[in-house]
Amino acid sequence: MSPPAAPAARSHRRPRHVRPVHAVTRIVAAAALAVDAYYHAHLAPQYDGVSASISQGDLFRIEAALAALAALLVLVWRRLPADVYAWLVAAGGLALLLIYRYMDVGKLGPIPNMYEPSWYTEKWITAVAQAVAVVAMTALILARVWARARRSRTTFEDEPRVL
Template sequence: MTDPTVSRNPSVHRTLRQLNLALRFLCAAGLVTDAIVHFVLARDYDRISGVLTEGTVFRIESTVALLVAFGVLATSHRIVAAAAFLVAATAVAAVIVNVYVELGPIGPLPDMYEPIWFPEKSIAAIAEGVAAAAAAALLIRPIARATRRGRRSQEDRTAVRSS
């Protein structure tokens, strides 16, 4: 059930579309920042190894974050927003856990425990948190629904005018 005010008022659609776009850019910016930090740090962590080096884990995380960031910019689909939330939330959780908990190696992953905060780690954690929050906001149904409806009604008006 949608709010009748939202479904009848074009300015609400416009505002929600702008909010959706702003959240998508914020989410993508957080993911790209996270990816850049991890790509830059990866070489320094190549010597910390298990089956995979920590540098390799950083590169994989960076690549996934970039792919999802491009997806978020390309579409407002909720599945992409869910993927962005999953990537960003697990990344920030991993940073926090690896600072405060010594888990040791897990499967092919090396022991990533590092009980200090340094500027790059802090920047990555903040960027991941911002991306996760923006992605969570993108998952809110009224924003996604109103954005799609607004786009459909605009396409319908354009089709009627061109007929």
């Protein structure tokens, strides 16, 4: 009598139908981050006059650079640290936009008072782009974490049990 055959090795690759969804989600997130970067870079010169130690225009330029880098990493590197970085850039930018829209925080050390209690087209577009990026990056991060958990659970269940 021959020993029982070993179970077939399971592939840790994503199912084929999941890959296009992830690709489209990455493209949407990168596009949203690119819109965020564009509008911050475009608006920066208008805010150079609002300053303490650093101007609001400079902060807009920094946000533009961070968002552009995040968009690039989401498309090129496609790893969890890049996804988390992109999520942090989008969520942080959206949080600050909303805080400075609804609360007069005042000057914080070298950060100027950026309270602006109005909505205009560029601000709306930026807020929507950041929100889209947050949702897309959240989906990608959760999909990666769930897949990793599923792989580790599957690997554990496939191991022979010793009595």
